[in-house]
Amino acid sequence: MGRYARNFVCLVAFIVVAACSSSQPSGAAPYAAIVQDARTGEILLAENADTRLHPASLTKMLTLYIAFEEIQRGRLSLDTMVTVSKNAASKPPSKLGLKAGQKISVRHLIRAAATKSANDAASALGDHIGGSEAGFARRMDATAKALGMRNSTFKNANGLTASGHLSTARDMNTLGRRLFFDFPQYYNIFSRRSTDAGLATVRNTNSRFLDAYKGADGIKTGFTNAAGFNLTASAERGNVRIIATVFGGTSTAARNAKVAQLLDIGFKRAPANAPTQVPQAPSYSAHVEALMAEADGLPEVEGGAGKTIRLQMAVAKSPRPAARPDAGRVAATELAVAAIEDSIAAALAEAVAAPPPPGTLDAQAVAMADGAAVTGPAIAPPPPRPESLVAEVVATEAPAQVVVAAAVDVPPNTAPEAGTLDAQVVALGGAATLDGQAEQFAALPDGGMVDDGLMVSAPVQVAAMAMPAPPPAPKRNAPIFDRVADAPQAQPMDEPVVIRLSTSSARHWGVTLGRFNSRSEAERLLLKTQLAESATLNDGLRKVVQRGGGYEANFMGLTQDQADLACRRLQARAVQCFAMGP
Template sequence: MAALILLVTFGATLRAGAAPYADFVIDARTGQVLHQENADTRLHPASLTKMMTLYIAFEAITRGEIGLDSQVLISKKAASEEPSKLGLVAGQKIELRYLIRAAAVKSANDAATAIGEAIEGSEAAFARRMNRTAQALGMTRTTFKNAHGLTEEGHLSTARDMTTLGRHVFYDYPQYYNLFSRITADAKVRTVAHTNRRFLRDYAGADGIKTGYTRAAGFNLVASAERDGKRIITTVFGGRSTATRNDRVAELMNLGFNQAPGAVQLARPSAPDYESLPGTPGSTAGKTLRVSGLVNRSPRPTGRPRPQVPEGMIVALQDGVAEAVALATDDQAEQIASLVAGAEKLEDTSAEAPLPGGVSLAGIRPEPTPVEVREEMEDAIAVADTASTEEVAGMIAGAGAATPQDGADIALAASGKPAPGAEAPDIGANVEDLVVAAMGGGAASDANDTDMAPAAATVVPKSRPRVLDFAVAEAAEPQQASIPAPAPRPEVVVRASTSGGRHWGISVGQYNSRFEAEKVLLKTALREVETLDGSLRKVNQRATGYDATFMGLTQDQAAAACARLQARGSDCSTVSPG
């Protein structure tokens, strides 16, 4: 009874001020009402308004509408807002994160207006979104006119509605809630002090949320505190001073902790229900969200243009294959194999040694052909004058270069031996098949012989090297074999993969929003472009957050990428198939 008399007396003292009084106390875990007075009376909320401004900012960041590091251009309107303010200057640019700190900690009006304009383009449009969000949260008796809470006709709320908003701030965006308990914060322009630092320091367990004051509103406060597993949220409108308001809130907090049960089942507030708002079928926000440009897939980049092949290189290739044709006798099959393989190596290696005429292949790196196919072809041609046609055909087919029948024709062409009962083969007519088979390709195409001029030839990464088409065209007129066979070029050895294919990936961490995960993926891809080239950036949403991953790697690539990232101090773990 004495406690009740004390509460009534204290409330009467507060009501003696100019501003009307109201309060509301709930168990934040369940939403149970523990105490209320004038809880549904529409009053001036003052800077409690900024809880909604910040709630929408957190929402916009999570949805990818804007980022914490987005540069915000300060307008004349924002810069001219009345105190309390950060001291922003029109035309200045500042990151959104500093505006959020200033609004949450110092209750800066210029920062609040700048946040609204950055998200919606104007404060009027932002106020409309504030009202729609309030409706979606169940704040049925609240109307916002601005982003900061300075007194304006029709800008009203209630103790119940502001308590509801405070509960949503705590449960919907816990990753940002720590802002409201910071005694000081770096707002870039300067370090700012919390407007509620006295209550945060004096009341055990207090960790937020927001103060507000105007002459019309009086001294307002929405406070949250946790003790022994209980969390109480208390709202007071119309305090006569900071001290009397804080004392009243402390008294109501104690009442709440005494009445709240010790163990309850947590019942989080429901997410904002935008879709049920009248006249807004399918809506998901208080505006048309700018989400059409968000990255939802990351296609692999197209390959870089291949460099042009110098005319001197084409001439050298022509000479090399023509010489191979001229040497096509029974006892020179191995020289043919060497010359053809040499011409092949001109296509798949960037040897530093110059070709005849000083032409260098440095920097020209078409896609390599399988080493196994080349070696099997060389073996087949090398024994073409001693093994049977069937044996050679089988070796060629085993190498994957041709069918057995094609292999027989190639073997005959290489050895110069006619088939039984047949005329001597036309070496010039068959050398094209020989070259294509050596490169792991199929039958030749007439179209490839006419679609490229020698003076502007380009290396095309196909099975058949198109620069050899010109050699084939000249193969029908053998030349004297006066040029010695070129020295063997260093081979490009392709090590067989042991990873089971490009089904591996890496994870570079878990984040609170898709935007944060995408940003980390992009920064990592740019920093590790050599290691992660060709991989797919992917964000996986889980119950605990958003996983940032790179997929489409071999096991070796994934291990190498993680090793590089960990050496730079970044988190990384490999993701195995399945």
């Protein structure tokens, strides 16, 4: 018996020694960590970074990435109502408390999955998008491969322990970086300490780390018995952003302390200024695109999940609008149009106007335009002489009158009008000069004087009337006015064409619609949003700002009321929007 007892003890000791000396199987490392410069993607520290471990709720980062992708493609919106499946409602805590058949918006499911890490909310999203848990798992594997996550395979949307549901610290760090660059408009949800999830206000499971570490703004925690305490965290200080992932922490406090230590190492090793290299958009094969677009096959039954039919609503083509003309052409066009309008108005006014009164300048102008001779106003003849004086003059100067009449050859029917210069010349008998008048005056008896001193002789009277007069004005064939030389006109200055309001007069506010991988994506969203929301954004200036490796789509030049109203209206239509103040 003693020998058997000794042999048994030796055998047990041998087994214990062999078990303690054997190496751990591949893929079962309890701890893994990685630190990465988010701007360049450079790995600053890695330990067991490619060992496949249980990711736990870090899985929800991929579930949320796919949900954001569906919203971007137009197959979902934040206000889409999801019917909770029995599979989702049956998930263990942490959970929101969803019931099978209940309807809840995508917005509230995203908030619950991102902050509270609710398993039922994540599964509801996955079942709605993929049609079933297995269908969504295939979608997760395809998306992970397109994102460069080479060592990850997924079986569910929430991260609960399942055979084959494994990932690595490197892959999860890659996913966290893609969330930041690919969907900056939704990234802020990971830094919220609490949020409204529809059924309740939920707190962030990462609040302790967010409050304790300076610059921390996300991303996701995870815990299961098989995985331990996991965390993918991101922090920004100055121009540097670092992302770190830890698998296999022993407690929340130990995990947070380890991540803080890794981030400190990252900020020390990363250069202060480094070019931002935005990762390329994921490229899916035709097979995966078909998988992403297919509708689920769930029946519409009471208490079960509702069948979802998805429509392709993404904008396939968005041509750029025609370029605006330059300011000089616009000003010249406006002047030409104004001149044409003035000419038309003047012609219409002339056509309907009453004829001008006779004898006026306007009447003369009209007559000249019609080719008629221009005549001045009639000159009133002088008043006739008293008959007694006329008779006396005739009796006294009869011979002279006869002589004058004989000397003047007046054609018949051409007697000049009384009182005119021609009539005076006829009366003088052709003596229109001063010498001729003087001779006639000297031939009169008594010099043509009467007792009362009144000059009554015809020659004297005619001489007085025939005083040299200014020569008559030449006849005009030109217009009745003298053309004044046109003064040189100053060339009109090209006035600038105002196409947007200035940011002065309290227009220092704006709104941002998020950050995008390329400038064209940001510009396309700005144009689409302004066309759809012209009531509030028509006065805003579309502006794309390159920042943090992406392109922010902003509307600037708004008042505070306009910015707040625009965001409320856009958020009501499931468009992410945040107001920016001065």
